[in-house]
Amino acid sequence: MAYTLELDRIRKSFDEFVAVDDLSFQIREGEIFGLLGPNGAGKTSSIRMMIGITLPDSGEIRIFGEPFSRRSLERVGYLPEERGLYKKMSIVDNLIFLGCLKGLTPAEAERRARHWLERMELAEWAGSKVEELSKGMQQKVQFVAAVLHEPGFMILDEPFSGLDPASSVVLKDALLDLKKQGKTILFSTHRMDTVERLCDSICLVNRGRSVLLGNLREVKASYGRSSVQLEYEGALPLLQDPTLVSGSNDFGNYVELRLAKGADPQRVLAEAMKTSTVRRFEVVEPSLEEIFIDTVEKTKVEKVVAVTHA
Amino acid sequence: MRNIWLILRREYLVRVRSKAFVLFTVLLPLLMGAAVLLPTKLAIHSSSTRRVTIVSSDATLAAAVRGELEEMRMSEDEDPSRKLKSTPSPDAKSKKPAFVVSVENTPNDALKERLTAELRDNKLDGFLWIAPDAMTSRKAVYYSRNGSDFVEASQVSRGLRFALSEQQLSARGVGTAEAKKLLGPVDVDTVKVDKSGSNKSNGMGAFFLPFALLMMIYVTVLTYGLYVMRSVIEEKSSRVVEVLLGSVTPFELMAGKILGVAAVGLTQISIWMVAATAMGAGAMAMVGDLMKDAHLDPAVKFLFPVYFLLGYLTYACLYAAIGAVVNSDEEAQQLQFPVTIPLIACMVVATSVIRDPNTSMAFWFSMFPLTSPIIMFVRATVSMPPVWQIVVSIALSLVTLYGLVWLTSRIYRVGILMYGKRPTLPEILKWIKYS
Missing domain, CATH: 3.40.50.300 (P-loop containing nucleotide triphosphate hydrolases)
Structure with a gap:
């Protein structure tokens, strides 16, 4: 090539x-x-x-x-x-x-x-x-x-x-x-x-x-189907639960969230239904924007770590 | 090379087609001409014959003054350079007399009031009040509407001086004819001596012609240098520069720009030279006797483009670097001042260089590369300096130019990509080291 x-x-x-x-x-x-x-x-x-x-x-x-x-x-x-x-x-x-x-x-x-x-x-x-x-x-x-x-x-x-x-x-x-x-x-x-x-x-x-x-x-693909897109009405206290969600981008009635390691998407759905009306629920590849933010955040942390060790 | 040529061509065409170029081409020679002619023309009062009254209790003296004034002709003072010659020129009789004179022999307050009133009503242009003891005190008062007309006043005072002197001489037994001869004018012509022989030159022309040429080279060097600066700022602030750098190197860009503007300058100078040659006779007639005797070495014609180029290129490099460092015209104004100081210094010393082009100050100014293009050229217009001095000044200028191109292109290349805060001097010095 x-x-x-x-x-x-x-x-x-x-x-x-x-x-x-x-x-x-x-x-x-x-x-x-x-x-x-x-x-x-x-x-x-x-x-x-x-x-x-x-x-x-x-x-x-x-x-x-x-x-x-x-x-x-x-x-x-x-x-x-x-x-x-x-x-x-x-x-x-x-x-x-x-x-x-x-x-x-x-x-x-x-x-x-x-x-x-x-x-x-x-x-x-x-x-x-x-x-x-x-x-x-x-x-x-x-x-x-x-x-x-x-x-x-x-x-x-x-x-x-x-x-x-x-x-x-x-x-x-x-x-x-x-x-x-x-x-x-x-x-x-x-x-x-x-x-x-x-x-x-x-x-x-x-x-x-x-x-x-x-x-x-x-x-x-390397990020896997580790993201959830959720349209909802109501509240989502589950977003604060670190055993389920490692990060989220909430727009009020639409949220993109990254699943915590080992978390079951079905449990997220069940939790969400307890506190809100779910209009749409989809397990997807993360959007590039998520990957972007995630990676930039991560490298920022690495940098800080490197500095404290130095 | 192709890139430099393309940039040069764009710069050239855009400028030559602009209205500013046409205006500048036409207006600058007119302004220079006006700057030379106006002061001399203005000094010559209106062409009408002046009506004056001489008041003196001494009838003989009054008559003598009258005689002197009536001999003066308009032509005598049309050319201020001949002010001191009182011999009537051959054609003087055909010209209008300068004064119409009447005489009053009874000085008293009533007369003074009457004359003042006539003066105010425009029936009279002036009156000369000669004190009774004028013979010893040599004092008189000249009343006129315009106290600052020194030509008229000096003519009247000359008339009185001659009349008084004649009388005093005749009192000592010198005959009137002899006295006239004694008091006759002296005729001093200035003769400039240089290698090519001696040429009769006229004091005024010999000063004003170099001065006009000085203004020409100063204005062109400064104006075109500033064109380069403005062009750099324009490309930087409109961000065209970044697009151009996708095709050309910063050095090609700077070289093309400076050469393009130089071509515009040379075009303009050629137009002036061709026009001056074409109008030759006409221009001379317009300028009159003033320039007739001003002698210019033929080499000056060649030195003008040479020194224009040297001066322009030197300053264009500096101005290009300033343009690259700043973000706006306002910022540029503060920075351009130190660079302009040598040019201003040229203007300050130029007058004394024209009067005496051989002082050591003139010599050093004509060697220092930032002032030599202007001062050496001015020296050449007055009297051609030795060839070795010209060669040395050009060589020094070229060496400096080489160094300046190296230095400023490095500042330019970094500066044109820097936006925002104006860099400090240490920062600029650091840029020179970047690759």
Whole structure:
């Protein structure tokens, strides 16, 4: 299996602050890969190294099977977390300029730009200045800039943030289309629902380290059917019972709970029925959000432990 | 290289197409011209003949003063540089007299009141009240509506001085004709001597032309340097920089930007030069005698773009680094001041450099890389310095530039990705070490 991107024990520090610590993962050709993590986990720092904006202190980055070189950047598309276009220039001029920087001729860049703007439902805005556009529209233009040169590998930092639902659908369809064409996509996000629906593999980073890595189905399966989704009316004192429940996310009339080790789901149902009306009861794989919160919490504890021992 | 070229081209096209560029191209020469011409033009009073009355109990003296004033012609003071020549030029007779003079021989309060009233009613432009003991005290009072018109006042006082002197000389037995000859003007022309020979030069032109060129190079270096800074801030605050860095290195970005703005500057200077050459004759006629004698070494034409580039590149690097460090124009204003100090210092010393381009202060300012592009150029416009000095100043400037590019590109490359709090100096120094 060919890998589009390989990170091998990369490390980056700014003075005493270690932004990325011993991070390794591979992205297979043609997959959608989710890079997850709380704020300040080191996602953007890692991405900046993949794109050559900064260099790792140690470790190796390979793109398309070769050690990183700036020449391979012509085959990489990049949507930074901090979006930016020249406000006083027209959309189409922005796209031509950015396309040329990726090696396209101006004519080819313009042709593709107009095609993509059509697809993003922005064709009539092509000649307008960027400052006249709404935030969501600018975001779509930014996405077009990242894919204009038909890169084999796309790095998208928070591509869905700030998009309305309709635009999100347009973008999601575009991503799936690109995947069908065999392109590899890495995106970072906090939005777990998107990840669950789109990603083949994930890497969860926290404090610069990889804390969870692998194929999304496998990751979820490894947690087993240890979660319960419960719709109810009334009260649920059982949530405080550590012999039954190890953690929960309560929304008032809907709760996701993790079963304590060895706890029987049937007993949870019986307890719940004693104090409330149960509308729905399902034993499921944990949602990615639960796994995310759970893992981040756990690594926090580990860190604290490590510190007290030190 | 391709990336630098693409960035250069974008920067260039966006700026050259802007309204600001067109305005600046047209307005700066106009402003420079106005700055040179206005003060001299303003000093010359209205072109109409002035009506004055001379009041003196001494009829002979009054008549003599009248004679002196009536000899003066408008042409004499249209060019202030010739103020001191009182010999009528060949065509003087065809020009309007400067004064129409009447004489009153009975100085008393009633007369004074009448003349004051006429003055107020615009029937008279001034009157000269000569004290009875004027022969010994050499004192008089000139009343006019506009007390600050020094040209008019000096003409009147000159008339009185000549008349008094003539009278006193004739009292000592010198004939009127002889006295006139004795009191005749001296004619001092300033002659500038340099390697290429001596050229007659005119004091005013020799000062104002270098001054205008000084302003040109100062304004262009400063303006274009600040363009670079603003462009960096714009890319940083609009976050375009992050997108660009997915394709280009920070160094390519900074180089493309600085060169692009330089190309805009050179375009503008070329337009000015072509226009100045094309308008040559017309421009000279407009400026009149003032510039006719101002002598410029032909090499100055080549030195202007050279020193513009050196000065601009030096400051553009510094301003690019400032732009990278700050988050907004407001923050930039505080930081840009220390960098601008050498430029301001140039303006402070420039006047004395133009008067005497060979002092040791002029020499050192024209060697110090942060001031040399401006001061050496100014020296060249006044009188061409020895070739070795020019070569050394350019070499020093280039070496400094090389160091500055190395230093500022390191600050730039880290700075453009840093948002939020403005870094302290130690932090910036630390950035230089990052890879």
